[in-house]
Amino acid sequence: MPERTTRPAPPEPLTRPQEDGPRTPDVERPNTKDLLERMKRVDPRQARRYRQRSGQ
Amino acid sequence: MDRLLGLETEYGLYIEGVSVGELTAEARRLVQTISSRAVWDYRGESPLQDVRGFRASRLTTHPQDEEIERQSRHARGPEPRSPREDHVDRLLRNGARFYHDHGHPEYSTPECRSLWDLLTHDRAGERIVWAAACRYRQETGRYVAVYKNNSDYHGMSYGCHENYLVRRDLPFERLMAGLLPFLVTRILYAGAGKVGCETGPEPGAKVYQLSQRAEFFDELASVDTLHRRPLINTRDEPHADPARWRRLHVICGDALMSEYAAALKVGATALVLGVLERGYGPPVELRDPIGAIKALARNPEGGWTVETREGETIPAVEVQRAYLLAAQELFEGRDRETDWVLREWARTLDDLEADPRKLSDRLDWAAKKALLDSFLESEGLEWETAPLELLQSLELEYHSLDPHRGLFWALQTEGVVKRILKEKEIERARQLPPRDTRAFLRGLCLQRFEVSAASWGRLSLKQGRRTVELDLTRCVDEAIDGRELPPDASLHDVVEWTRHLTDDAQARTRR
Numbered sequence: 121m122p123e124r125t126t127r128p129a130p131p132e133p134l135t136r137p138q139e140d141g142p143r144t145p146d147v148e149r150p151n152t153k154d155l156l157e158r159m160k161r162v163d164p165r166q167a168r169r170y171r172q173r174s175g176q
Numbered sequence: 177m178d179r180l181l182g183l184e185t186e187y188g189l190y191i192e193g194v195s196v197g198e199l200t201a202e203a204r205r206l207v208q209t210i211s212s213r214a215v216w217d218y219r220g221e222s223p224l225q226d227v228r229g230f231r232a233s234r235l236t237t238h239p240q241d242e243e244i245e246r247q248s249r250h251a252r253g254p255e256p257r258s259p260r261e262d263h264v265d266r267l268l269r270n271g272a273r274f275y276h277d278h279g280h281p282e283y284s285t286p287e288c289r290s291l292w293d294l295l296t297h298d299r300a301g302e303r304i305v306w307a308a309a310c311r312y313r314q315e316t317g318r319y320v321a322v323y324k325n326n327s328d329y330h331g332m333s334y335g336c337h338e339n340y341l342v343r344r345d346l347p348f349e350r351l352m353a354g355l356l357p358f359l360v361t362r363i364l365y366a367g368a369g370k371v372g373c374e375t376g377p378e379p380g381a382k383v384y385q386l387s388q389r390a391e392f393f394d395e396l397a398s399v400d401t402l403h404r405r406p407l408i409n410t411r412d413e414p415h416a417d418p419a420r421w422r423r424l425h426v427i428c429g430d431a432l433m434s435e436y437a438a439a440l441k442v443g444a445t446a447l448v449l450g451v452l453e454r455g456y457g458p459p460v461e462l463r464d465p466i467g468a469i470k471a472l473a474r475n476p477e478g479g480w481t482v483e484t485r486e487g488e489t490i491p492a493v494e495v496q497r498a499y500l501l502a503a504q505e506l507f508e509g510r511d512r513e514t515d516w517v518l519r520e521w522a523r524t525l526d527d528l529e530a531d532p533r534k535l536s537d538r539l540d541w542a543a544k545k546a547l548l549d550s551f552l553e554s555e556g557l558e559w560e561t562a563p564l565e566l567l568q569s570l571e572l573e574y575h576s577l578d579p580h581r582g583l584f585w586a587l588q589t590e591g592v593v594k595r596i597l598k599e600k601e602i603e604r605a606r607q608l609p610p611r612d613t614r615a616f617l618r619g620l621c622l623q624r625f626e627v628s629a630a631s632w633g634r635l636s637l638k639q640g641r642r643t644v645e646l647d648l649t650r651c652v653d654e655a656i657d658g659r660e661l662p663p664d665a666s667l668h669d670v671v672e673w674t675r676h677l678t679d680d681a682q683a684r685t686r687r
Contacts, residue, residue: 152590152592154586154590155547155583155586155587155590155592156550156551156554158581158583158586159547159551159570159573159583162569162570162573162583163569164563164565164566164569165565165569166190166569166572166573167329167565167568167569167571167572168329168565168569169190170188170190170323170328170329170330170572171195171196171328171330171332172188172189172196172199172279172280172327172328172330172332172334173196173199173200173241173244173245173248173278173279173280173332173334174237174238174240174241174278174332174333174334174402174403175186175277175278175279175280175332175333175334175335175402176186176277176278176334176335176337176401176402176427
């Protein structure tokens with residue numbers, strides 16, 4: 121079998137400078153009415169009651 | 177994906193009025209709402225056998241869970257006399273296994289070769305588990321909720337394990353060295369997201385983590401799964417010819433709701449295994465893989481870095497990109513699934529680098545974060561001032577299997593998260609096994625003949641007064657074609673066909 125080593129490309133800046141300054145990303149935010157109504161109906165104490173056994 | 181794949185998911189269970197000490201008995205009862213004629217055959221199981229050549233004396237257990245186990249024994253009566261009695265196994269017509277494990281209903285998909293088949297069967301499994309919960313509710317009158325997640329916010333974790341058949345001639349040390357940097361950095365896209373933290377110096381801190389599971393890992397490699405969990409599980413239980421195959425049992429992944437994220441998690445991992453099998457080495461060695469996965473998980477903002485053994489700090493996305501480049505070099509154009517994984521893997525890495533918020537239509541951790549942010553905004557709340565318990569309760573509901581309550585299902589219905597599976601095929605997978613793996617034989621035999629016992633690698637069939645044993649451990653090398661068997665195949669036809677598949681595998685081994 122061939123012995124090969126994969127190497128990461130040289131690190132680059134994670135955010136590239138933008139000439140016209142930062143812009144709001146094109147992100148779809150889930151703000152539909154039904155979804156938020158469903159969230160309002162969630163029992164705010166259910167996480168406290170939720171107890172499980174340690175699994176694998 | 178050119179290898180056998182499987183997913184096994186332990187589901188979280190909440191039953192009104194039932195304490196954690198009573199959950200074991202009730203989880204068993206929930207599984208028992210599904211009938212099964214065949215029993216599970218435990219002869220092929222060896223969870224204590226370590227791939228490094230020894231057998232562990234026992235699995236380490238969580239000290240708190242030992243106390244719960246004592247309560248559970250009291251609640252359910254005498255100690256189970258056998259694994260069969262303890263696990264309450266159900267072998268399903270679609271080739272899957274549904275059983276109880278440590279208070280959790282657990283669903284193992286049938287073995288699949290296609291990524292789409294695997295994800296379709298995983299989604300079918302969610303519906304089978306939820307249907308069992310509904311039957312339990314009808315029988316008992318108790319409110320029941322089932323969650324596809326990995327922790328209970330009180331320090332207890334449970335798993336979603338991935339299984340990949342890997343060539344035995346890839347030395348385990350090379351497999352481990354090659355996988356660690358990949359598994360650590362893949363949580364950037366394979367994390368389910370979590371509110372809060374349960375271990376370490378600040379348990380109870382109000383943070384948002386990329387991963388449900390990352391904080392529960394303390395070792396690099398071991399056979400343990402219940403406590404002091406390892407990033408690489410060394411269980412040696414191939415359910416296939418042990419001279420040729422290992423079953424890589426990946427326990428450090430999150431249970432995912434998003435089809436897209438699950439496809440990326442399993443697809444990228446399968447391709448990386450192919451890269452390693454072809455002799456490639458890892459792109460880097462990490463100084464502290466356990467510390468690194470925890471640190472990556474604690475940063476939902478982006479700009480993720482890891483430290484190499486040489487002390488250099490490099491972008492975590494670049495580690496993934498190195499694996500991607502090797503996979504592209506070797507596998508681009510192989511088939512449509514592979515090309516989908518390569519394309520979407522690249523796109524996801526680009527988006528992680530540019531702006532992770534773009535991934536809220538695809539990745540669970542990003543979708544959940546965007547959902548929580550929207551809720552807080554609509555309620556005029558801030559993350560800093562919102563009660564932790566409320567945020568965790570909302571997060572829990574994201575993972576609910578109940579189609580009328582689960583927040584993920586609402587996101588999917590609204591078209592906010594991408595779908596890649598077909599509804600008709602999910603429903604079909606509730607009844608039928610994949611046609612191109614040995615699961616086809618398991619499903620066929622269960623539907624047509626009297627199966628007295630079954631496991632992943634073996635079937636015991638009754639024929640009059642005699643028992644016919646089918647060894648399926650050699651039917652794993654290549655895709656099989658269930659259409660070769662006539663629709664009215666007799667048991668004799670099935671036995672002959674299985675022998676033919678096994679002979680082919682042996683001939684390939686000799687070559």
